[in-house]
Amino acid sequence: MVTLVRGAEICAPERLGQQDILIEGQQIAHIGDISAEAVRNLPDAHVVDARGLTATPGFIDPHVHIAGGGGEGGYANRTPEIRVGDIVAAGVTTVIGCLGTDGVTRSHADLLAKARGLEAEGVSTFIYTGSYQVPARTLTGSVVDDLVLIDKVIGVGEVAISDRRSFQPTVEALADLVSQSHVGGLLSGKAGITHFHVGPHSARLAPLHRLLDEYPIAPQSVYATHVTRSPELLADAVDLAAKGATVDMTAGSTTAESVRRYVDLGGDLSRLTLSSDANGSLPEFDDRGRLIGMEVATQTTLYEQVWACAEALDIDLSQAVSLVTSNTADALGLGHKGRIRAGCDADILLTDDQHAIQIAFARGREVIRDGEPQIRGTFE
Incomplete structure (x- = not known):
């Protein structure tokens, strides 16, 4: 599964400005400006428009x-x-x-x-x-x-x-x-x-x-x-x-x-x-x-x-x-957690100006979409 998060203002937690985030499987593969041509080379990618949202680690x-x-x-x-x-x-x-x-x-x-x-x-x-x-x-x-x-x-x-x-x-x-x-x-x-x-x-x-x-x-x-x-x-x-x-x-x-x-x-x-x-x-x-x-x-x-x-x-x-x-x-010695950077787990929150979570990923899986949790416990 490849997901491309486009145009988020990244707080990684250090401020990185507006950039794209490429997620491959459970991990972050790349952070930077990804060209339209590169996107065309990812025909099966799930593209998320995150312009106007702030990305922080989960x-x-x-x-x-x-x-x-x-x-x-x-x-x-x-x-x-x-x-x-x-x-x-x-x-x-x-x-x-x-x-x-x-x-x-x-x-x-x-x-x-x-x-x-x-x-x-x-x-x-x-x-x-x-x-x-x-x-x-x-x-x-x-x-x-x-x-x-x-x-x-x-x-x-x-x-x-x-x-x-x-x-x-x-x-x-x-x-x-x-x-x-x-x-x-x-x-x-x-x-x-x-x-x-x-x-x-x-x-x-x-x-x-x-x-x-x-x-x-x-x-x-x-x-x-x-x-x-x-x-x-x-x-x-x-x-x-x-x-x-x-x-x-x-x-x-x-x-x-x-x-x-x-x-x-x-x-x-x-x-x-x-x-x-x-x-x-x-x-x-x-x-x-x-x-x-x-x-x-x-x-x-x-x-x-x-x-x-x-x-x-x-x-x-x-x-x-x-x-x-x-x-x-x-x-806690969790080197693969807590940061938005290549090689870390794709745990990412995308929040709006009111700090509401619009989209969230946990190990690359979309767990919140349009502000609503997408996963539930077996007995929820």
Whole structure:
């Protein structure tokens, strides 16, 4: 299948101006001005007129409870699995699935099966082994083995720190876990990242600072999320990113303001990503730790906040888009994702002046046409 996208304004995420994009199969084959004669030599090509539209890479969401999450309020509070139609409608073409608080009734077998199902339905998927718990629950009995033997496992997560729901691991235990993930990554050619859930406790990121200061840990192996819970935590995240770790903001109504504060504090934008926490629970606890309310996160918020960052901040569109594309791909070792360039997967969003997705491709397949998702899950 050959597709020619004509005349889009490309934000790759760096700005490339108005150019054509040639897609062959699942990959981008060429970017540039393609002559009318060359088009005539592609008689079977599907030609898409993208003049007046902006092309960006499809979004990478590094923190999604694809098989559901929650459970903090008991069995009836388990959240549902995500649907592929909801994923692509939010501009996401790659998801990284994780377990959270519940690593008992939510299994890695479920997580892996759901990831394979979503990929069969049309989006790219990867997963973390482990959960909040330390020592980590795994598929094979070993973090290293999971990374080496299971293609979709790219790291460990989400491991909870500074939270009442954490298993309160020692820094030594965290060093052991991060090292296992790192070595598994080395042996399998993967990122070997450890993704940390950071709770609201006043310890904040202190365990991760100690991890990097006291142990021979590669800083790029550390990836901390939920860093906007307080101004103090955000400032701590700036310091952690300065050491070479990656930090992640869970998209919410004030994400653009949080990114602004991060920049004002001297934060390195190349070490920052955004995620949705989609289909995870958003529990609310009182001062005594009792659950008093719960909502379910969606990926729609992530899409909205990327454009809010581009409009509200003194940063270029390319920098806003990088928070969900190239930055995330670099952090997760996904060299074939997150950019519009030859050799990368053809994950492309074409948006209008109102930032609505008119057309989208996931690995070369048209998954949105005229603003409407073209793929649905088996039971949607």
